[in-house]
Structures are given as C-alpha cells and as structure tokens.
Amino acid sequence: MLRPVVPPVTSRSRYVRGGRGCRIVNLQQIFKMPALALIAVSAAAVIAAACGGGGSSVGGGGGTRCAQQYGGGGSSGSGTCTPSPTPAASAAAVGIDLTGETPQSTTSDGTVLGFFNGTKANTPNGSEVVVLTAATNVQFHNVDPTQPHTASFLGAYTGSYPTSFTNTNGPTASAAGVSISSPNFSAGNINPGAVSAVYNTGGAGVFVFGCAYHYLSNNMRTVIMVE
Ligand SMILES: [Cu+2]
Numbered sequence: 001m002l003r004p005v006v007p008p009v010t011s012r013s014r015y016v017r018g019g020r021g022c023r024i025v026n027l028q029q030i031f032k033m034p035a036l037a038l039i040a041v042s043a044a045a046v047i048a049a050a051c052g053g054g055g056s057s058v059g060g061g062g063g064t065r066c067a068q069q070y071g072g073g074g075s076s077g078s079g080t081c082t083p084s085p086t087p088a089a090s091a092a093a094v095g096i097d098l099t100g101e102t103p104q105s106t107t108s109d110g111t112v113l114g115f116f117n118g119t120k121a122n123t124p125n126g127s128e129v130v131v132l133t134a135a136t137n138v139q140f141h142n143v144d145p146t147q148p149h150t151a152s153f154l155g156a157y158t159g160s161y162p163t164s165f166t167n168t169n170g171p172t173a174s175a176a177g178v179s180i181s182s183p184n185f186s187a188g189n190i191n192p193g194a195v196s197a198v199y200n201t202g203g204a205g206v207f208v209f210g211c212a213y214h215y216l217s218n219n220m221r222t223v224i225m226v227e
Pocket of ligand 1: 211213215
C-alpha cells in the first residue's frame with residue numbers, strides 16, 4: 001500500500017514554520033504549497049527574464065533586470081545571471097619605467113628616457129618616442145618595479161625640451177577621459193605596477209611628456225606623437 005506523499009495539513013504548517021528542523025526535500029510537496037509555488041515561479045521568471053535575452057514577455061525588459069543586477073541596483077534575485085558583454089574600454093598602453101633604463105637618442109626628438117609604447121616589463125633601454133592614434137583611449141602603465149612616476153604634459157615639442165617642469169598638476173591626476181594634451185594634463189602619481197585612469201589621446205600633435213619626480217634629475221621625458 002502506497003503512503004500519501006503530502007503530509008497532513010497540521011504537520012505541513014509545522015514544517016513551513018519549522019526552524020532548523022525543517023526538512024522539505026520533496027519537490028511535489030513544495031509546489032503543492034501555494035505560497036512557495038508562487039515564489040518559485042516568480043524566481044524562475046526573473047531568472048528567465050534576466051538571462052534569456054530579448055523576446056520574453058514574462059519578465060518584460062529582461063536586459064534591464066540584468067543591468068540592474070549588475071549595476072548595483074539591489075536586486076534580490078538569486079539566480080546566476082550572465083551579463084550581456086559590456087565592451088571593456090580598450091586603451092592603448094604607454095609604459096613607464098626608469099629603473100634599468102638609459103637615455104636613448106632619437107633622430108628628430110632629442111634624447112628620451114622612461115616612456116615607451118606598450119607594457120614591456122622593465123626592459124632596459126626600451127625608452128622611445130611614443131606614437132598614439134588621435135581621439136582614442138590611452139592608459140599609462142608604470143612597469144617600474146620600484147619607483148613611482150607620472151606622465152605629465154609639458155606642451156608641444158618645438159625641437160627642444162623645456163628647461164623646467166612647468167606642469168602644475170604633477171602628482172595630481174587629471175580626471176578620467178580628458179585629453180592628454182589639455183593644459184596641465186597629468187596622469188598623476190602612478191605607483192610601481194599600477195595603471196592610470198583611461199584618458200583620451202585628443203587631437204593630433206607632437207607633445208612633450210615628463211615625469212614630475214624625475215624630469216629635472218634624470219631627464220625622464222619623451223615625445224608623444226598623436227596622429
Ligand atoms: Cu619618474
């Protein structure tokens with residue numbers, strides 16, 4: 001003789017309110033309880049709407065739910081949700097390093113030191129003129145193992161380097177997104193191994209950049225060509 005799956009009402013109510021002793025493991029039991037069933041269906045709808053992409057009329061605006069969940073909107077949904085790919089702000093990398101570097105002579109931009117294209121880690125004598133594409137993202141990477149640096153704008157390159165460090169921001173970082181050739185732009189203090197905010201390369205030009213800490217003492221400087 002089969003025993004009934006659903007316990008009597010009295011024991012069911014005790015199960016629902018039960019604390020640690022409550023053990024409801026039978027799905028059929030769960031879905032026969034109206035309140036729990038409603039919660040379960042709602043949760044399923046939320047998960048479907050959040051992760052199922054467009055076209056669902058159940059949740060209405062599934063993408064929004066997902067965006068809220070990942071944007072810190074405080075959703076209480078517990079389902080795993082794969083966010084639609086948010087394009088990472090790709091940015092050209094400008095490496096900074098002084099340790100192990102020696103001044104490099106260039107054909108038309110004088111002697112440069114401490115800046116280079118990309119993020120080659122602490123490569124001796126990697127210093128070079130930096131070339132960037134106009135109106136794109138750029139980020140400064142300090143790959144120096146021991147020393148903090150800045151990348152600070154010192155004006156257009158006119159065939160020689162300023163004899164003094166005139167950038168008034170120096171260790172103070174400019175706001176993310178601004179043009180690196182805006183007046184007194186500085187990527188600010190960048191500790192060893194750290195990166196700056198993402199900035200914009202702005203308009204074309206040939207610009208002098210230097211480190212606030214080592215411009216005068218080491219001639220740590222370069223030309224950044226934006227083209
Ligand atoms: Cu420096």
